[in-house]
Amino acid sequence: MPSLTRAAYDRRLESGALTADPAQETAITALSRLERDLAKGGWLFRKPPQVKGLYLWGPPGRGKSMLMDLFYAEAPEPRKTRAHFHAFMARVHDLIRQWREGDSAQRKAVFGQSKGDDPIAPTAELIASEARLLCFDELQVTDIADAMILGRLFEALFEHRVVLAITSNRSPDDLYVNGINRPLFEPFIDIIKERCAVVQMAGGRDWRLARMANSRLWYSGLDMGRSQAFEHLWEDLKGDEPEEPAHLAVTGRNVVIERTVGGLARATFAELCARPLGASDYLAMAERFHTLFLEGVPVLGPDSQQEARRLVTLIDALYEARTRLVVLAEAAPEALYPKGVGAFEFERTVSRLNQMSSADWLEQADAA
Known part of the structure; x- marks a missing residue:
């Protein structure tokens, strides 16, 4: 099946809005693969199939966010969300706070459930109910509060077959370098490398x-x-x-x-x-x-x-x-x-x- 993402990119090249860049070509190929994988399965499956996501990283200014824009617009998944990673994590922390502080009625109003002390599972379930595809820009981890919950949160999201498309200036192994209690963060790195194809936009023009x-x-x-x-x-x-x-x-x-x-x-x-x-x-x-x-x-x-x-x-x-x-x-x-x-x-x-x-x-x- 032809890639809508590649077609949108090619139209911009033909119009002169973009100039051909080998680094961007690598990214377009990876995004086109993800687009095709998301289209597989359809209504014949009671659950959507497992799809390997994408972690696209490289120096600033190479066009990662622009390419993510093209992909998000064309991705054949109706339940999708595009957000800056920090904004997403701010919402996650707010949901965790609401679970911890809410009584039974308040929890049910937000999460549709109320039992348990651990806020991660209901938070992940709520997010997964809203979107199968999560597209994040500029993933970087500097906050210890984020670092301590990311592994468990994304493990729970993947259990609900959520698919990630991420851009970052850093490779997964360089996230949260020298951060406090970094060994507790390393399972998140392992999850990302297992569940996402890691693609570097090497070189290229800024x-x-x-x-x-x-x-x-x-x-x-x-x-x-x-x-x-x-x-x-x-x-x-x-x-x-x-x-x-x-x-x-x-x-x-x-x-x-x-x-x-x-x-x-x-x-x-x-x-x-x-x-x-x-x-x-x-x-x-x-x-x-x-x-x-x-x-x-x-x-x-x-x-x-x-x-x-x-x-x-x-x-x-x-x-x-x-x-x-x-x-x-x-x-x-x-x-x-x-x-x-x-x-x-x-x-x-x-x-x-x-x-x-x-x-x-x-x-x-x-x-x-």
Whole structure:
């Protein structure tokens, strides 16, 4: 049977919307296999057949999310869900909380059952009742709470014949490296390798980096059409993927970034530097996202000492993590904080901002 995913990809090649890439060809072949396997069985089976999923990994910018978009649109499975992995896990933790805190009536209202102390089985059963195919973008594990439940959760999901299609920047063996109690996480790695074909998008071109290299990364008040150019680059990088909030668990708090697409995040200066956020919050953002679009950066004066200090801390976190940064500001870095407490120390941040706006920085960030 012809692959609808491949046909959709070929149409984009023919129209010039995409350029042929051997790394993407490897991924399309793997996704086409999964599409065909999902189509097997149909109504003749009382239960859907076991289908080996797909774990697609490789460096950022190679088009993994775009290819997942094509596959998800064409996959012949009516019960399917597409989600960023962190959003999925946030829901899982909420379901676990509802099971633990709910009485019998509340459990039945959400899960359709109420007996037992272990929340994993009813949570997995509920998720499996909603979708046979789960498509996840940007799987990475940094939170110990996620790490401790993933093995049991996905073992239960596979018992219900759920099929996974996953993208990640890391190979399965490199997930949660150096994490706390990692041996307890390793069964999840074994399950993924057993139940999914692991396919690497090796080499290939970083299309996101190429787009950024041909664009400005710092848009200041002196630039004509700066807002439009900033917006155009955001739209170009995120493509057709929908924006969604990201929830970062930081020392027991829920830090929300309202506009995210996979590893891309977009926020205003007020959201990140006018709120009481600190180094741990910014480090979590830098770890979670490979690119930050920061807009609405004002010229700061002596009465903006706290905002300037937070901006310094934010840039330090992004710099150390080699995060890509696109900025829409009222002025050039040198003119952002000319006077005030810490203005002299701010000169180091000016130097870092200029470095992060260079082509050399993009190349370093890609190699990191």
